[in-house]
Amino acid sequence: MSNNEVFKALSDPTRREILRLLGLREMSAGQLTEKFDMTKPSMSHHFAVLKEADLITSRREGQQIIYSLNTTVVQDMLTWMLDFFRHDSNRNNEP
Amino acid sequence: MSNNEVFKALSDPTRREILRLLGLREMSAGQLTEKFDMTKPSMSHHFAVLKEADLITSRREGQQIIYSLNTTVVQDMLTWMLDFFRHDSNRNNEP
DNA sequence: AACACAATTAGACAGTTGTCTAACAATCTA
DNA sequence: TAGATTGTTAGACAACTGTCTAATTGTGTT
Numbered sequence: 594m595s596n597n598e599v600f601k602a603l604s605d606p607t608r609r610e611i612l613r614l615l616g617l618r619e620m621s622a623g624q625l626t627e628k629f630d631m632t633k634p635s636m637s638h639h640f641a642v643l644k645e646a647d648l649i650t651s652r653r654e655g656q657q658i659i660y661s662l663n664t665t666v667v668q669d670m671l672t673w674m675l676d677f678f679r680h681d682s683n684r685n686n687e688p
Numbered sequence: 689m690s691n692n693e694v695f696k697a698l699s700d701p702t703r704r705e706i707l708r709l710l711g712l713r714e715m716s717a718g719q720l721t722e723k724f725d726m727t728k729p730s731m732s733h734h735f736a737v738l739k740e741a742d743l744i745t746s747r748r749e750g751q752q753i754i755y756s757l758n759t760t761v762v763q764d765m766l767t768w769m770l771d772f773f774r775h776d777s778n779r780n781n782e783p
Numbered sequence: 784a785a786c787a788c789a790a791t792t793a794g795a796c797a798g799t800t801g802t803c804t805a806a807c808a809a810t811c812t813a
Numbered sequence: 814t815a816g817a818t819t820g821t822t823a824g825a826c827a828a829c830t831g832t833c834t835a836a837t838t839g840t841g842t843t
Binding site (some may be wrong): 602607619622623626633634636638640641655656657 | 818819820821822823
């Protein structure tokens with residue numbers, strides 16, 4: 594996972610909504626697609642970007658592909674972000 | 689500030705580095721530009737995107753424009769993100 | 784006023800992105 | 814095996830993005 598890929602993945606509203614939904618529960622490609630006004634190939638593209646960034650994982654279950662949030666990477670990213678902006682809260686009393 | 693503008697702004701590595709530098713101390717456009725292998729107009733464009741997203745503020749001091757991190761908005765964004773991914777840590781024992 | 788300095792704006796251009804339709808692949812069931 | 818279901822891959826295309834050079838704006842200095 595590269596940081597840049599993660600940020601690129603997060604830069605699209607559709608993909609952020611996919612992540613939000615997967616934060617609630619894992620879902621099949623079809624279930625996710627139902628929630629958006631978009632064709633299946635377009636959604637499939639977004640899944641691929643999120644997978645490339647390692648933000649989600651997938652497994653096949655019969656005819657369906659089940660997507661899940663990659664908890665570890667999401668946590669890592671949040672930690673990284675907090676560290677990145679750590680200086681906000683105290684940049685006046687630290688060297 | 690729209691969430692989308694913030695994420696778009698964060699999707700570029702140069703802009704993230706600008707934010708990181710401004711997290712350390714406020715700097716003039718020229719000082720920031722020195723840190724990158726890029727022309728002034730290109731940097732100016734990045735400043736504009738960051739300002740549009742309300743992630744930085746600027747003030748004129750003589751001939752120079754001084755840029756600073758917008759602490760409030762950065763904090764808000766981090767809070768929003770943490771809330772967004774809140775379900776990560778406990779999505780197996782919550783409804 | 785004339786010039787230098789710091790920075791932005793305007794406009795062009797190649798590369799990337801998000802979306803679509805059409806075609807293909809994998810799995811299940813009759 | 815044929816057909817239905819679920820999903821991805823291929824390819825096209827308009828819109829957006831990041832970069833550059835050239836021109837412009839605003840400020841200070843002589």
